[in-house]
Amino acid sequence: MTMHGLAAIAETLRASRGIAAKADIALVARRLGISGASAVPAGDDCAAIPDGDSFLLLAIEGFINEFVAADPWFAGWCGVMVNVSDIAAMGGRPIAAVDAVWCAGEAQADPLLGGLAAASATFGVPLVGGHSNLRTDRPQLSVAILGRAKRLLTSFDAQPGEHLVAAIDLRGRYRDPVPNWEAATDAPAERLRGDLELLPSIAEAGLSAAAKDISQGGIVGTAMMLAECSRAGLTIDLDAIPRPEGVALDLWLRTFPSFGYLLTVAPPNLPATLAHFAARGIRAASVGLVEDGHRVDVRQGDACETIWDFSRQALLGCADA
Numbered sequence: 001m002t003m004h005g006l007a008a009i010a011e012t013l014r015a016s017r018g019i020a021a022k023a024d025i026a027l028v029a030r031r032l033g034i035s036g037a038s039a040v041p042a043g044d045d046c047a048a049i050p051d052g053d054s055f056l057l058l059a060i061e062g063f064i065n066e067f068v069a070a071d072p073w074f075a076g077w078c079g080v081m082v083n084v085s086d087i088a089a090m091g092g093r094p095i096a097a098v099d100a101v102w103c104a105g106e107a108q109a110d111p112l113l114g115g116l117a118a119a120s121a122t123f124g125v126p127l128v129g130g131h132s133n134l135r136t137d138r139p140q141l142s143v144a145i146l147g148r149a150k151r152l153l154t155s156f157d158a159q160p161g162e163h164l165v166a167a168i169d170l171r172g173r174y175r176d177p178v179p180n181w182e183a184a185t186d187a188p189a190e191r192l193r194g195d196l197e198l199l200p201s202i203a204e205a206g207l208s209a210a211a212k213d214i215s216q217g218g219i220v221g222t223a224m225m226l227a228e229c230s231r232a233g234l235t236i237d238l239d240a241i242p243r244p245e246g247v248a249l250d251l252w253l254r255t256f257p258s259f260g261y262l263l264t265v266a267p268p269n270l271p272a273t274l275a276h277f278a279a280r281g282i283r284a285a286s287v288g289l290v291e292d293g294h295r296v297d298v299r300q301g302d303a304c305e306t307i308w309d310f311s312r313q314a315l316l317g318c319a320d321a
Contacts, residue, residue: 009238009250010298010305016254018216019315022225026317036156036229036318043229043318044155045086045213046147057147059086068112068139074175074185076115079143081184081258082213084123088196089213089261091203092149094123098130102140109134112141122189123196151203153211158230158264160292162210165270166219167277167284169195169259170244181244181257191280195259198276207269207276214260218253222262223288224296224308228315230264233293238300242283264290 013019025043029035034042040049046057061082068075080097087094099116103109109132120127125145158164172183184192202208210230214222219241227234243252259282265273270286277284294310308315 006298006300006303006305009253010307012250013218013220013253013307016218016221018218018254018256019221019224022217022221023315026314029317034318041154041156041318043225043316045089046092048090048149048152048154051148053150055092055149055152057087057090057092057149058144059083059147060142060144061086062142063140065138065140068141071175072108072111072139073115074182075141076112076117077119077185079116079141080119080123080125080127083143083145084125084196085213085259087145087147088199089153089211090147090149091151091153091200091211092147093197093200094125094145094147096126096128097143097145098128099141099143100131102133102136102138104137104139105134108139112139116143122184122192124189124193149200149203151200151206153199153203153208153263155210155212155226155229157210158226158232158290159210159266160232160290162264162266162290163270163286164223164234164236164288164290165263165265165273165284166214166241166287167198167261167263167282168214168242168257169282170242171281172244172258179251179255181255181260184258195280195282198280198282199261202263202273202276205272207273208263208265211261211263214257214262216256218255219260219262220253220296220298220307224315226262226264227290227296228310228319230290231294231319233291233295233297234288235291235297235299235304236288238298240285240287242285
């Protein structure tokens with residue numbers, strides 16, 4: 001790729017809606033007075049609450065109104081799926097979920113509730129309550145989840161010298177209206193549950209201490225959040241990122257995969273970590289290195305561009321003080 005081409009990709013990523021939405025977190029965190037230095041650190045995929053010799057994990061996801069209106073069944077499915085993914089990203093296993101559903105009547109709510117019920121059964125996560133209002137003017141959805149981890153994966157523990165590993169299930173397809181790479185609704189429940197078990201297994205084996213679920217910020221945006229919270233730099237090799245055949249790089253970098261994680265792994269642990277994913281048919285590769293510093297760079301061939309410099313501007317604003 002030419003310098004001009006890589007620069008264009010870098011600018012597109014910086015201006016993307018997914019990364020802009022992550023920057024909104026800084027405003028909320030500042031107003032609430034929370035950060036990575038809080039008793040329960042803010043900036044992770046879940047709140048990790050010490051509980052004896054383990055951690056309770058608490059997370060919530062709210063969904064864009066346009067998405068809920070355009071594909072209500074899939075929005076309901078995602079309500080469970082993305083929360084389960086957040087639990088796994090912290091090295092945990094889900095316990096139960098609750099939902100808040102607002103719709104203009106029973107007919108509008110039906111597909112949304114159907115997607116929630118289907119994902120609950122598939123992932124084996126009971127829906128145990130929540131809030132409903134079927135007398136509103138538009139469909140809206142949020143889902144919260146509780147889980148438990150024996151050994152945490154966090155956003156704050158990436159160390160210089162570690163590999164940045166991307167693990168993504170490529171056995172899927174795009175699903176409109178947003179760039180969702182959907183590799184779950186047609187997959188066997190047993191396989192999906194086994195795949196999610198990979199993250200707590202890796203944590204409990206001591207192969208990694210830092211991870212994040214690849215979110216709407218995409219691969220690079222998620223890496224930026226991990227770097228900021230760990231007060232580290234990153235260089236990401238775009239050519240090394242697992243990618244479906246025929247999918248353009250600029251689109252893939254803005255994609256939200258149904259199963260996608262970033263982990264940092266010390267060099268001696270890299271072969272075993274990659275083998276865990278390969279055994280389940282999930283593509284994983286070292287896509288970069290954690291470094292001393294404060295920048296996230298992307299490179300391709302001889303070209304290199306800085307995506308973000310935390311010495312100039314925070315993203316989440318949740319770095320540990």
